[in-house]
Amino acid sequence: MLIGAILVLTWLVLLLRYPAKALPLSLAAVFGVALIALWVLWEEQDEKSRFARLDIQLRYDPQACPADRPLAMNIRNGGDAVLRDFAWQVQAFRPGDTINLAQPSYDRPRYLGPAELHPGAQWQDCLALPPIRQGYRAQSLEFRAANMRGTFVD
Incomplete structure (x- = not known):
């Protein structure tokens, strides 16, 4: 938990200090995490429907x-x-x-x-x-x- 807090704090400092470089990278990271989350949800839903059959x-x-x-x-x-x-x-x-x-x-x-x-x-x-x-x-x-x-x- 401490490592997560340090990472978030570091990300905020970089975003405030260098917004032109940190913002596109942050958006790309958020997009990548969202894609992974959607893929996991899709796989889970597929397994549930197979067990339902x-x-x-x-x-x-x-x-x-x-x-x-x-x-x-x-x-x-x-x-x-x-x-x-x-x-x-x-x-x-x-x-x-x-x-x-x-x-x-x-x-x-x-x-x-x-x-x-x-x-x-x-x-x-x-x-x-x-x-x-x-x-x-x-x-x-x-x-x-x-x-x-x-x-x-x-």
Whole structure:
């Protein structure tokens, strides 16, 4: 923070002392930073829209899955890019509610998907339940994927 303050102070002194030379350079620097910021925002928006095209379904299904992994998951890549190294966390909600009932902890499991999921491809697996707050039953909850991470490759 001290270095940033020194840089801003130096820039102001140079701008006041040599405005004819410092002003064009300052405008070019501001333009360059604005271009970088726009590029980062565009990339972030593109990644959000690609994650939005993933069809992720989680349901408690002890009949179709083993007893130690009763959460059935189905992912379909509806986008136009290959998804690699997909990871997420599972949240639990009562139907119609917005309070996450999965117990927050630092060692909460992070689930991993397939190494690659091509456009239009589907992946199914059974997952272990996240720790749920006491007093709630898994069969009465809705499950959602959150904190998704992954890489899309064109």
